[in-house]
Amino acid sequence: MGTSAASSGLADHELAAAAREGNRDAFAVLVDRHYPRLVRHLAWRTGNADLAGDLAQEAFLEAFVHIQRLADDRTFVAWLYGIAQNRLRMAARHRRLRQVVSLDWLPLPVAATIPALQRPDGSASCLERELLAQVLDGLSQPLREALLLHSLDGFSAPDVARILGISLPAAERRITRAKERFRERYRTLNRDDEEGDGALDWLPSRAR
Amino acid sequence: MVRWIGSRHVPGEELVAYADGYLGWDHRQIVDEHLQACNRCRDRLRGFDEVGRIIQEGAPLADDPSGRAALHARLAAGDWSTTTSRQRPSARLLVAASSVVLLLVLLAWPLASAAGFPLSGFLRFGGVAVRYFQPGGDGVTVMRGVATPRAASPDPAIGFVAPDRMPLGLELAERSAPGADQLELLYRNRAGLAVLLSQVPTAAGAVRLAPSPGQEVVRVRGVAVLRLADPRPDAVAGMLWEREGVTFELLAIEPPPDGLGEADAGRIVEALMAAQDAATG
Numbered sequence: 466m467g468t469s470a471a472s473s474g475l476a477d478h479e480l481a482a483a484a485r486e487g488n489r490d491a492f493a494v495l496v497d498r499h500y501p502r503l504v505r506h507l508a509w510r511t512g513n514a515d516l517a518g519d520l521a522q523e524a525f526l527e528a529f530v531h532i533q534r535l536a537d538d539r540t541f542v543a544w545l546y547g548i549a550q551n552r553l554r555m556a557a558r559h560r561r562l563r564q565v566v567s568l569d570w571l572p573l574p575v576a577a578t579i580p581a582l583q584r585p586d587g588s589a590s591c592l593e594r595e596l597l598a599q600v601l602d603g604l605s606q607p608l609r610e611a612l613l614l615h616s617l618d619g620f621s622a623p624d625v626a627r628i629l630g631i632s633l634p635a636a637e638r639r640i641t642r643a644k645e646r647f648r649e650r651y652r653t654l655n656r657d658d659e660e661g662d663g664a665l666d667w668l669p670s671r672a673r
Numbered sequence: 674m675v676r677w678i679g680s681r682h683v684p685g686e687e688l689v690a691y692a693d694g695y696l697g698w699d700h701r702q703i704v705d706e707h708l709q710a711c712n713r714c715r716d717r718l719r720g721f722d723e724v725g726r727i728i729q730e731g732a733p734l735a736d737d738p739s740g741r742a743a744l745h746a747r748l749a750a751g752d753w754s755t756t757t758s759r760q761r762p763s764a765r766l767l768v769a770a771s772s773v774v775l776l777l778v779l780l781a782w783p784l785a786s787a788a789g790f791p792l793s794g795f796l797r798f799g800g801v802a803v804r805y806f807q808p809g810g811d812g813v814t815v816m817r818g819v820a821t822p823r824a825a826s827p828d829p830a831i832g833f834v835a836p837d838r839m840p841l842g843l844e845l846a847e848r849s850a851p852g853a854d855q856l857e858l859l860y861r862n863r864a865g866l867a868v869l870l871s872q873v874p875t876a877a878g879a880v881r882l883a884p885s886p887g888q889e890v891v892r893v894r895g896v897a898v899l900r901l902a903d904p905r906p907d908a909v910a911g912m913l914w915e916r917e918g919v920t921f922e923l924l925a926i927e928p929p930p931d932g933l934g935e936a937d938a939g940r941i942v943e944a945l946m947a948a949q950d951a952a953t954g
Contacts, residue, residue, distance in 0.1 A: 501737060502734060594731050596731065
């Protein structure tokens, strides 16, 4: 299933309409189109690739089961992200609970698959990703989520408002502030990195 | 409605709307004319665009074929449940787990009273493991259901450290049997904080810390330390670093209500580095 994704010429809203009529192939095309994007968004929100994959799967499955609730086919992707947003909130609550009652949330052993441990590869793109992560980490959660939806996933401010369940003026304010603070922090971290002592000149870091 | 006209600048929110393309035609014309004449607003809009470019370049899209395939398989198989392993335990499991806890406590209490040692209360459902330790002699430490003989000290040749006390009143509470491959230590203080320290020999070849989103690299005594973010502000979930051939992982498994503060975590890391220096001379 899904092999026809690249060849499907139907727009998202047409596929959504077909999916609402029970066409599973149409939904499969939507999966192929938007799954990587949603996983990327959730990975940047959670910092955990495995969790992002789980949440993305849950969001798509919930969308599939409740596709009849989609009021406007043209808003399918925003609706899907809204489902993912709710899943993310639920996961955060469960994670806090699990920290109290069990050890199951502990990361895998250090020698295993901690994604932060990598062999040196001198990749410049890795530096940009690290700097981006530091800049985003300096934003509050409401600003970070609005910015990622707007600038990473390309949603307009009205769609950001719809996904986050806030008013349009509130979404516009968050996006504006997020962009302004992003620029300030990016310039600061970029400048600090250039002025570093060179001991870890391949990695932007904060000296103690 | 356009509320600013003339000498005032375009509010940021309207620049966002302008860039997104949902301003009304008349409103857009006014903003267009203003941008042609105003360097500041033009630069601000350009700056907003730059943010988008930086984010797009720093977060390229990558496919996840296996994840997509798994999703397709679930859809095809009719496995539409949206409950995953992360959403355990259910209320029924919690009740069952609580019953197990109570039963074990009742069974173990006479033994505990006779031997005079405390009963460690960290249980998990699904492979229930009772944690307890018996001080002195040939005492047995049980961690996660695996019984291992308790040894006196770690092997100094490997470079692991096991201080009895650490900052914040932390005292060594439990330990795994030391070996060549891993040492785990559980520290607790009277305020309810519990941290787990894991040590493994660093794998062959240099490693580099590259923080994922939500993480940050800080320096302690000149050593790069990966700070694992906690959802609570100014708190850390853990710290990870490599030093002198040992990779350390410090996790706050029972943090205080506000989380383990970054400064406190740094003090623990410094103390461990000092202990390592003392052990290796």
